[in-house]
Amino acid sequence: MGSYVVVLAFLCFFCCNVIGASKDNCLRHGHPPVTRNRTLVSAGGNFALGFFRPGNSSYSFLGIWYNTINNTVIWVANRESPLPPQDSEAVFTLGDDGNLLLLDGERNAIWSTNISGGGGNSSFAQLRDTGDLILKQGESRVWESFNGDSDSLMPEMRLMVNKKTGKRNVIRCWSSSDDPRPGKFSLGMDPKGSPQILIWKEDVPYSRSNLFQDGFVYYRYFPELGYSASYSFATKNHKEYLSYGYNNDISYHPRAILTPTGHLQLMLRQKGRRDNKWVILWQVPSTKCDLYSHCGSFGVCEQHGSHSVCSCLKGFKPKSQKDWDKGKYEAGCVRSVELGCGEDSDEFMRLGLMKWPDHSYSMGKMMFMECKLECSRNCSCTAFAHANITPYSEANCINWFGDLVDLTHKYSAGFNDFGQDLHVRVHASELSNKDGSGGNGHSAYKNKGVVAVIVASVSAFFLITGFVYFTRKGWVCKKSTMSTATPVAKDDIELQQLSLQSIIDATNNFDYANKLGEGGFGPVYKGFLSEFGMVAIKRLSKQSSQGQEEFMNELKLIAKLQHTNLVSLLGCCIEDEEKILIYEYLSKRSLDNFLFDTFQKENLDWSTRFQIIEGIAQGILYLHKYSRLKIIHRDLKPSNILLDETMKPKISDFGMARIFGIDQTHAETNHVVGTYGYIPPEYVLHGQFSEKSDVFSYGVLLLEIVNGRRNSTFFHTQLSVTLIGWAWLNWKKGQLLEFVDPAIRESYDFLKIVRCIEVGLLCVQAIPTDRPAMLDVVCMLSNDPETPIPTIKEPAYVSSNSIAISSTSYPKSSGSNSKNEVTISILEPR
Secondary structure: OHHHHHHHHHHHHHHHHHHHHHHOOEEEOOOOOEEOOEOEEOOOOOEEEEEEOOOOOOOEEEEEEEOOOOOOEEEEOOOOOOEOOOOOOOEEEEOOOOOEEEEOOOOOEEEEOOOOOOOHHHEEEEEOOOOOEEEEEOOEEEEEHHHOOEOEEOOOOEEEEEOOOOOEOOEEEEEEOOEEEEEEEEEEEOOOOOOOEEEEEOOEEEEEOOOOOOOOEEEEEEOOOOEEEEEEEEEEOOEEEEEEEEOOOOOEEEEEEEOOOOOEEEEEEEOOOOOOOOEEEEEEOOOHHHEOOOOOOOEEEEEEOOEEEEEEEOOEEEOOHHHHHOOOOOOOEEEOOOOOOOOOOEEEEEEEEEEOOOOEEEEEEEOHHHHHHHHHOOOOEEEEEEOOOOOOOOEEEEEEEOOOOOEEEOOOOOOOOOOEEEEEEEEHHHOOOOOOOOOOOEEEEEOOOOOOOOOOOHHHHHOOEEEEEEEOOEEEEEEEOOOOEEEEEEOOEEEEEEOHHHHHHHOOOOOHHHEEEEEOOEEEEEEEEOOOEEEEEEEOOOOOOOHHHHHHHHHHHHOOOOOOOEOOEEEEEEEOOEEEEEEEOOOOOEOHHHHOOOOHHHHOOHHHHHHHHHHHHHHHHHHHHHOOOEEEOOOOOHHHEEEOOOOOEEEOOOOOOEEEOOOOOEEEOOEEEEEOOOOOHHHHHHOEEEHHHHHHHHHHHHHHHHHOOOOOOOOOOOOOEOHHHHHHHHHHHOOHHHHOOHHHOOOOOHHHHHHHHHHHHHHOEOOHHHOOOHHHHHHHHOOOOOOOOOOOOOEOOOEOOOOOOOHHHOOOOOOOOOOOEEEEEOOOOO
16 A cells, blocks of 8 residues: 555656646646746756846846846847836736737736737747747747847847848847846848848947858857857848857857847857856957948958058048048048049959948849949949859849948958958059959058058969879879969860969968868868859868878869769869869858758758759769769768759769779778768678669668758657668658658649659668669659659668668678778768
């Protein structure tokens, strides 16, 4: 009898505490409201919602705060209607119409979500572990605090503006550290003009980011803390989104806040330490150059140490020299010689590493020369820019009309630390040469004590450089003193070798602000080269023991490959100890940035995903069957699939690729390389690789594109299977739609999605001979009736804890049974 009492007591405790706690993060009809003595706590215990009094204030507010950190509030409901000290009976509840209500002691509505339509008893509110309070009516999310009037920008929170309706969400600072009422400063996306972020002071621009391009992702790394933050920008259906993420380091709390003084600060706090304070990683504005139009119209701001220096663009002079000498730059600069707007009277001066000015106009996608012509034939066009793509590719053409304001050279602030080319219209007589380079385009009108010294690096053209040419035995480097860009010829293929100095200039000395990501053999930077325009520059790591071989391998292979679904290699640099490859720049970057990001995947509807699936298949087919050389890639994965402006896929990174003979079917190695999650079992167990190795990797890729999750990190809590196993189980049950990414369930083509899952399962069969060739894959994806779907057997890696195949399924290596040396890359955020 005593045992039963103990069991019953335990069950009562479990029901009251565990089950009750799980409901404490929700508000439902019939549940107790939030009161002075009752709060909501998120499921993981990170955040709490309830009533609080800030600082020494006697007024109270309803808000959300870090549950384990004192006095750190991230959202307040009644910012403009604080509850008086005598009101101790206020409640926060769910109304009969499905809205969240804050009621004072006399049951007057102080604040409400004010959603029309009403959800009745189907409505409920939930405090998530991200700090977001959401309101759902049935299955629809109709409101969330992350879209509300907060002073904090939290991870997974998005700044949004609808350019068609003007609707947007903004961040508003507190009046003071103890007063949540709205202060003077606000932050948000530009509601009418360019795709950019602005901080306003009482509705007047106070600080501005650079312009964003669709698909832009910026990473900032803080090595002393081992912490990285990322910001991504996307557009869809007249809407612009900016989202903030971090590296999921569970040891830190991240937060961005707009302070009462108008500073946007990225802050970090170590978890578990009550004596630990918030650390400010960066803030904007941090210098006078960050202040909006600090140097006035046609004035350029540049930071020199702790000093912000104003100068006029070349071809311009201070509007008031007297004010300029006194350090008053608001009036800005005017033209020294007025424009002639004739056929030969005006030129364009190229300025590098610039923060683009405000008030831009997008003229649509076009080639560089078309963009230049578009501006030159309009006398009112002051400047133009070609957005981040090589001159030989179509890209967004941007024009400016009237005065150029808020210009900064070597721009480095906050959200997007990078500079870009700007082409400013000036009278031809103002340029020292006809090519329009004009140096940095800065005149000598600067504030006292600062002298501008502009040195043209003519000697760079006479540095010793080399050219590389391909012979049947390999690549040979010879020195040349003639040019920084020497063609490397083999048959009809030309590859240019550039000087190291030109690469340093293009990347601002490999500035982290220009870093696009990092692969197994080194970092990749973006930069501008006059020969090609905007490019991606891959710098081989000096610490890589395999570097020289992979570098030469990539050089030999890609220079010979010409296909619309393969990334183009434009040039190289082999100088001192540096080994560098120059590729075409693709602004959308890699597939994984879209596919595995909660917000970015909204840009991947089903038609776009199927285009990517088909494009990758065509690229692999070309490598296996139709290229000059038969190539096995050996490292197909989402991060090696780059996307152009139209979301067309291009296969990149051939550092691990191998050339096969025309009749060769397979090869063996004792040095297994690749990426966990994409390597076939015969390669892991026996070092055997073939065309079917790429087919296996492609199958994993295809299933990931359909499902929207990584194979390497997939874990189904109930069935404990891999992504491949999850696809197999749903296929056997005839429940394929359970496998489909919810983000595309409203746009998919049923027959095509079924065909894709079946082809994916065929590609990941355990036995290589059971996998189709890429030609058959392409035919099956096209629904060719003459290409039937073969019998699908249980694929490899079905179980999460085993390879799920027997080593006896493969022929033994002719060599000894020595253990393979395995080098496998683990996927990390990039």
